[in-house]
Amino acid sequence: MINVNLSVLNPLEQQIHAKLYDYSRQNSNIRISEAAELCDCSVSKISKFVKKLGFENYKQYLDFLYEREVPSEDYSDELTRISKFIDNFDEKKVDELISLIESREKIILFGYGPSLICAQYFEYRLRTITNKVIFAVTDEISISSMSDESTLLILLTVTGSFRTFENIYNAAKSKSCQVAMVVEEYNTELFKQCDHIFWLSKYNQPDDLLPYEKSRTVFFIFLEEVIQKLMRKNKAAIE
Template identity: 50%
Template sequence: MIRIDFSKLNPLEKEIHESLKAAALHRSSITIGDAAELCGCSISKISKFVKKLGFANYKQYMQFLYEKELSPRDTTGELERLHRFLEDFDPALVTAFIEEMEKYPKILFFGHGPSYLAAEYFEYKLRFSTGKYVNALSEEFMAENLLDSDTLLVILTTTGAFRPFKDLYQSAKAQGAKVLILAEEYNQSLLETSDQLIWLSKHAQPRELKPHEKSRTVFYIFIEEVAAALGREKE
């Protein structure tokens, strides 16, 4: 589970990222020592930067820069995959999600196909645990009519490959809304259409399944943990 949040970076750290991103275009590999030299800073600073951005270590950040697959493809069944997901579950991401959500009086959940059903369930659970305006939507034009600077738009997507979110993201930014994507499988292109990306599982579903054929169980587990944490806060 990874939470990638560029908004947490200061100007120097953003400059480090842009420098390494540019270097990766014409260099086949960049060691952490090379990175420190390119950016004119210490190895320690590079290490702290990648962890602040949301990666476990420098190696994982490099996989991201070179657009390499970050998650292994499971050959086991769905129950075994979910068992591995639960073993890796990070409660800190639940806390981070709630902290982000509490900043906004209006929460919109958005999803296509089966992901919309998960968004509806999220709406149902949060109506009982928050006093916020909460709504689940599956049509972009409906979401665009509700977006404003008081809105956190949460997009649920398993793969991010079914349909792009570029137009919705641009509408959200034009109206001052914050966009957070909850994705099950890592997809680097989602970073271009979100302010924050929470990648829920490193255990991907079988490649041969189409996006609408993949399970949404990971979303429901995360939703239940968020609702339970909110319930404990009320008590």
């Protein structure tokens, strides 16, 4: 990732760049020693200049100068995974979750560990765009005491393997509460722990990561799309 910023250069450095740019239009290559001589400065000054400009080294700067493709480093596994998820994003899942949200007056969000933090964030987001009662709860007892027939309980989990939701589900169902689960990775054990499952991705995170070590990026992408679509619907209704 390269961030080229000409505005950070002082007048002398801007002159160096201008000289090298003009020279490159007529010459096929410029050795760093040649660049130093042309700009009447040291090789060290050229090296510092290109790094200040945003490049890792002089060769990368030359690639930029000659408009050659700058070799890119390999993406991290997480970036590759997220890119695949976005390319295969299923908008129907967004519409289905919105339908569930709109069908109930009260929404409870819950997750364990980092997923709870995601639930708390989306509690705030949903409160700003709906007139519904929205809660992100931190314990199982609260879920049982707050649930009723007008409630949609949304459970967030990456793998569903950190802790079972079975007791939560049974307690919620005893209050006629609808239970939906937003889960990233496919896990057949979750069938008996909710009424409606949204499996978000077929691209799993590395198996050597513990559940709390896995990212929640997919949650934020999916649920933010839900928020954005709800916002658009609200604006259209007003207009």
